[in-house]
Amino acid sequence: MAALTTGVEHEQVIDVHERFYEFIRSFRDRSDSYKYRERIKQMITMGQKSLIVDYNDLYLFDNRLARLLIERPDEVLQQASEVVKEVVMTEAPDYAETIDRFYVRVRALPRVVPLRRLKSEYLGKLVMLEGILVRTTPVKEKIVKARFMHCTREQGCHRFDWPPEGELIGDILERPPACPICGSSGGTFRLLPEESKLIDWQRIVLQERPEEVPPGQLPRSIEVVLQDELVDSARPGDRISVVGIVRVRPDSVSKKRAVFDLYIEANHIEVSQKILEEVVITREDEERIRALARDPWVRKRIIASIAPAIYGHWEIKEAIALALFGGVPKITEDGVRIRGDIHVLIVGDPGTAKSQLLQYAARIAPRGIYTTGKGATAAGLTAAVIRDKTTGEYYLEAGALVLADGGVAAIDEIDKMRDEDRVAIHEAMEQQTVSIAKAGIVAKLNARTTVIAAGNPKFGRYLTNRTLADNINLPVTILSRFDLIFILKDRPNPEEDRKLARHVLEVHRETERIKPEIDPALLKKYISYARRYIRPRLTAEASKLIEDFYVEMRRMSSENPEGPIAITARQLEALIRLAEAHAKMALRNEVTREDAEAAIRLMKTFLESSGMDIESGRIDIDVIMTGKPRSKQEKLTRIMEIIEELESESEEGCARLKEIQRRAASEGIESSLVEEAIRSFRRDGIIYEKSLGCYAIVR
Secondary structure (H helix, E strand, O other), X not given: OOOEEOOOOOOOEEOHHHHHHXXXXXXXXXXXXXXXXXXXXXXXXXXXXXXXXXXXXXXXXXXXXXXXXXXXXXXXXHHHHHHHHHHHHHHOHHHHHHOOOOEEEEEOOOOOOOHHHOOHHHOOOEEEEEEEEEEEOOOEEEEEEEEEEEEEOOOEXXXXXXXXXXXXXXXXXXXXXXXXXXXXOOOEEEEOHHHOEEEEEXXXXXXXXXXXXXXXXXXOXXXXXXXXXXXXXXXXXXXXXXXXXXEEEEOOOOOOOOOEEEEEEEEEEEEOOOOOOXXXXXXXXXXXXXXXXXXXOHHHHHHHOOOOOOOOOHHHHHHHHHHHHOOOOEEOOOOOEEOOOOOEEEEEOXXXXXXXXXXXXXXXXXXXXXXXXXXXXXXXXXXXXXXXXXXOOEEEEEOHHHHOOOOEEEEEXXXXXXXXXXXXXXXXXXXXXXXXEEOOEEEEEEOOOEEEEEEOOOOOOOOOOOOHHHHOOOOHXXXXXXXXXXXXXXXXXXXXXXXXXXXXXXXXXXXXXXXXOOOHHHHHHHHHHHHHHXXXXXXXXXXXHHHHHHHHHHHHHHHOOOOXXXXXXXXXXXXXXXXXXXXXXXXXXEEOHHHHHHHHHHHHHHHHHHOEOOOXXXXXXXXXXXXXXXXXXXXXXXXXXXXXXXXXXXXOOXXXXXXXHHHHHHOOOOHHHHXXXXXXXXXXOOEEEEEOOEEEEOO
16 A cells, blocks of 8 residues: 655654554544444444544544545555455455445534635645535436446447546546556447446535625635535525535636636535534533522513613514514424424614614624525525526525524514515415425425514504505515514603614714623524523413413303304413523523513413404404404405395396495495405405496306
């Protein structure tokens, strides 16, 4: 075997093959067991062909070999692979003969190279990168050993493998310059793909994590090539660390330009399993977090720390704080997942600081993305299949909700989304997954994301004489998925206006005095700590209180069967999430009566502001769940009955609009509602216009 020089410090000759063989045979871990011998046995049992090596172990065994691995990974990994084959030959010769090539995969390099600093100086070296997987291609097959058929008039046809033994095909498959059997360069060479050796191949795109992108700059990304066992080991939206060799390729199809792109040939991929591990919490941080949690006013201080430059809006800030902490997600034994994320919607008049609240929430969240409904297409918000202009390949690309998996997505101007975008968000908000099936790519991606959204009223300002569904351009199916909805009305009030003016003037006059109660960096770590480690459970007392509230609200509806339904099981689940989040804010592992009371208070505020039937003055959850309060539903039913009656009475077999309006007016139903009902019934295919201004029921 060829010996390699280290190329670092003094020129030292290392027999890589011998040293690696010794490493596998003799390295013992802390429990004094032969770690890599065991791993090879396990690899054989599981039918795998990759041996995972911890870089730290290699460094402890022989630091020169470890450094050589970083500097010249191609040669070292090739020889390491041969060593593994030798060892497997001694352990299980039958198994070794069935595998063409074993791989040595290296994990946990001592240094992570930031994507932004990956330059040509790393070319040909082994590096470790961290980021978020944003795109993947479908799995393809790549030829590593081609079989050609060479035919000449003199020699006839014969077959041979290319390239010769010990070499593999790189990115480009080239015809051999001459036949290795007859030595002739003439005749015809024909590739035989079905007789060639192929391996699985996939290209992915790794992007900088959103929270690491410097303000005002675009996120950097790099292509990574996965082969063999590595393909499909990660999905778009996953946060991964990649160990691989830096390589180059022409940046265009023509290959005539002198400009090249860097890409990574992956050696090992690790998907981050821990939530929010990008926020580093030291022992000192933990002590500060624990000390802060002992403060009896910690919740008030956290709420006061949300956007301190914005005056008022205490309940909205409280809701945002609760959404940042979130409830406890649960998975039942049969695999059903109950979401713990709290979705909040703010609907308000222009100039009520909605966008600023959202931006602050995205900034303070340990994993936060801020986007707008207008700028987010279906691809930008959920996922899409797109075609690469250079290569023509199809990619599966993750959108904002998938990229913010495990964190918060702040969506401004949510009402400006196109209809097709709105369809895609339903699944993401309730099931917390995004499914896609396009261009041969079928995938389901995780989108366990808290949505904090804001929207403007449809008519410019919020009209109090209309329902919430009438005021915002959003389907009720989306509205009903929000746990809390707040309405911000800009109403002149001399006393409040003076306070607001003084606050804004103070912010402008003495900006440096506007400081949050808790330092934003510490608050971010506090939230991250709570989301990672705190799993509060409901106490009997808190459960009883929530149960009583729910039953009492339902009892009022049950007493009057014709009356509205005040609350449903969806709000009951929201109450539990809010109570859990309230407990998390104080880092408590139990949901107490105080937490349940706070959740009920917020829920009442939400129902009284958004779920109120403006005609009856009673709470009616149908205002949010169906967009029509009970009183309106009754009137619509009556209009339908009137059409039916008039149709049967009429000789024409249809009901005239004027007749419908006259009879409806005699029962106190206004003409505008009749016109709206007829438009709605026609749109839904319930009635049709039999002749001009005369309507009949579709039967």
